[in-house]
Amino acid sequence: MDCKEFEKLIPDFFERKLDFLTLNQFNKHRLECEDCNEELVISFLVTKGIQRLEEGDAFDLQKELEQYLEEAERKIKLHNRFLRIGEVLEILAILLIVVAIIWVIV
Ligand SMILES: [Zn+2]
Structure with a gap:
């Protein structure tokens, strides 16, 4: 990217x-x-800041941004874990097939 x-x-x-x-x-x-990264921080502060001012909410944008980024990283980690489980299952499936083939031959 x-x-x-x-x-x-x-x-x-x-x-x-x-x-x-x-x-x-x-x-x-x-x-x-x-x-x-800087660009991301700035656009977050600008877009969310304006939104919050309009809503009249008290805000802690820095913290909110951190939450966004943490959430993103959590999602990525979780997804990677699923991918890894998928790979393990694939290997197991291949092993089973190999065992089955050997079984049939012997
Ligand atoms: Zn860049």
């Missing part, structure tokens, strides 16, 4: 619209690219 793509995805990120693969790449780029 490059910086332009990242920038385009920022609004979707805040609306939790990114799918896992995109979210994963988005998060990776954020961790690698300081400019984009």
Whole structure:
């Protein structure tokens, strides 16, 4: 993912619209690219700040942003775990087939 793509995805990120693969790449780029991370923080403060001012809510945006980012990372971790379970099951299935074949031959 490059910086332009990242920038385009920022609004979707805040609306939790990114799918896992995109979210994963988005998060990776954020961790690698300081400019984009800054961009993300600024657009969060701007969009959410305006929204909150209109609503008249007391707000702790920094904390809220951290929650967004943590949630994203949790999602990615969970998804990766599922992928790994899938891989293990696949290997087990292959092993079973191999055993079955050997069984038939012997
Ligand atoms: Zn970037």
